[in-house]
Amino acid sequence: MSEALFIDVRVDEPTSGDPGLAAKLEEVCPVDIFRAGPEGVEIVRENLDECVLCELCINAVPAGTIRVIKLYAPGEELRA
């Protein structure tokens, strides 16, 4: 499986370990980048490059716990 080239998503505590938020993220992301796993949020790495920068994930969790990083533009990222 090829690595993501354009987008990375980082999920920090407390969001990453919260099963409720994991389910919510799985629902809101239009391109299936999040999966609700037994230990909380999992990132589906092969879908990362499909990210449409819609910020729905960012708005669904406590401020600052999700960052959507543009790998093609050093220093640019989306966060609450």
Next chain:
Amino acid sequence: MRFFEYESRAIVAKAGIPVTRHGFATTVAEVSELAEQIAGPVVIKSQVLSGGRMKAGGVQFADTPAEAAGHAEQVLKLEIGGQMPRGVLVDSRAAVRHEYYAGVVWDGIRKLPVMLFSDMGGIDIEEVAEQQPEHVARAHFSTLRPFSEWQAKQVIASLGISGTVLGRLTPILTRLARLFLAYDMTLAEINPLGELEDGSVVALDAHMDMENEARPRQRELLQELGVGDEETRQAREPTPFELAGEEVDAQDHRGVAGNVTEFDGNLGLVIGAGGGSLTLFDAVRAHGGNPANYCEIGGNPSVRKACGLAKLVLGKPGVDKIAVMMSIVSNTRVDIVARGVIKACLELGLDPAEKIAIFRIPGAWEEEGFKILERYGVEYADRSVSLHEAARRAVEKIQGGELAGAR
């Protein structure tokens, strides 16, 4: 979607239009058997989708089953217009007194179906219409109100046809008009429609085209005829490259990245959408370029799909560079397509800056897209560069590259 003659005859017969006694055969043995059953003179007709069967020797007459078998052996092996026959039609040879033409097509200007009828059947109707227009009668009919027999009668009678034969022709044209609408045809034609020595009227040949868009709702008829979903019935069979394009497009339901047609040039095209693709293909040729393919991207496809299409085009033997060009996009996103084509290059171990001759897609999310292209050193253009200018730059790059290689 075009039907073979044996299928068209089945459709006509299903609609209650009399046909001559006939059968479809794929082997010489089957032909002999059918000829025995018919027990009289027969015609062996090659079953291909292209025209010009007669000229190519795909239609042969036989008086005995043995003769029929001999002809069938030849016809079954005969390629016509680049196509091997699906089989042959074994038709009883009728004693024909007169040949008529009956057809129904769409009139895109009046936006109604139109019946055509002629008392000069057996030859090309367009020729008759041009040279002897007084022998072709036509009438439009409603798609909302039920078709009534008098409409057919009036068309036929307008040619001066009267007597018993008018009464026999009328229900045939009526049924043809009704089946045209019921089965979503774009062309339904009986030519010739024969009046036999005994006064009966039968379809001696039939030609049907069904609208592709209607295939889902005509499944029942298609199943009855044994036409599978995989049969495209295009003017020519799709190449493996084109089939691979369909696969790319089918991998998810987001947008379109496909409709690929193969050509033999060195400049791969990743272009869109409908009108933009047509314009760009012309533009590349106008500047002396040799396109390797036609294709269409539109409707906001996924990165995966854009990547798949670009990979397919990049991987085509003889392709040196690709040009990624579209008319201004509003639904499709510039950044998503940029990601897709760059990813395709990298996954094939190629340098996007070198392989992408030009990227000209202005519109939705262009700022983000241009950032990506800049990062990978790909030459890009915004809306101030016209489609033709973008095509010219792509052609210049690839031809410059060739010269450099020759040195």
Next chain:
Amino acid sequence: MSILIDERTTFIVQGITGREAVNLTRECLDYGKGAKIVGGVTPGRLGRDVHGVPVFDTVAQAVAHHGAAIDGSVVTVPPAFTKDAVFEALENGVKLVVIVTERIPRGDVAQMVELAGDRGARIIGPNCLGIIVPDVIKMGGIGGPAKDAAKSYSSGPVGVISRSGGMTTEMSSTLTAAGLGQSTAVSIGGDAIIGSSYAELLPLFEADSQTEAIVIYTEPGGRMEAELARYVLDSGSRLPIVAFMAGRFMDEMPGMSFGHAGTIVEGKEDTASEKIARLAEAGIVVAEEISQIPELVRGRIATTV
């Protein structure tokens, strides 16, 4: 002024809860003076709202809620349901139906057009992006999000009619960049049978005092361009017309379909070269490249004034 729609036009969106329809609704509400979308219809979704637009189960409910006749409808339902949706709109007094849906069999399109004729209504499309009056209103996805549409379209003297939705924007953007705005731009759709052809829209532009010239995008296939040429010759239109013809390469490939469903060269009349000849006979100039269009338009506006 404009043709077909203006700032007072009210319309509904049939199939409003679909993904593309939700975007289209947002775009139309945001553009220009803001479209008056008085309702949306998706069966079973009564009581919801899409960007503040109330959703109904039927067109009749939308009309009742609005309390007056509704001028138009944008139809975005899947092909198998389009005919029914259009019939519903027409039977409830809607006079302008923009059909976005593609891949509708022509038998259905012909029925819709016939019923529209019986009801004194007009259909634009199918397989089109709709209508835009620059800076005022757009009805359909034409031009995309409001801020993108604002980049491509500007108000001015040119009427645009195009068989390709995307090329409507490309041509208008080229005109805008050259300082030539548009009175109204109409994406008429690329299918073999469409609700409104060039020749049917031209009289509307004739009657519009703002319009001084017409730009059309054409393709091989069909006889619509021949119809236009005949109309121009017979009527002696006051409007100079500049055309662009794409798909010239298709002349060498009869029977093959590229681009839109309507683009297939079947006879000798519907090739690109034949159409160019017909258009030229009617005094319609055919541009070789889109970038030449503004200059051609300017030259012709100057000569008619």
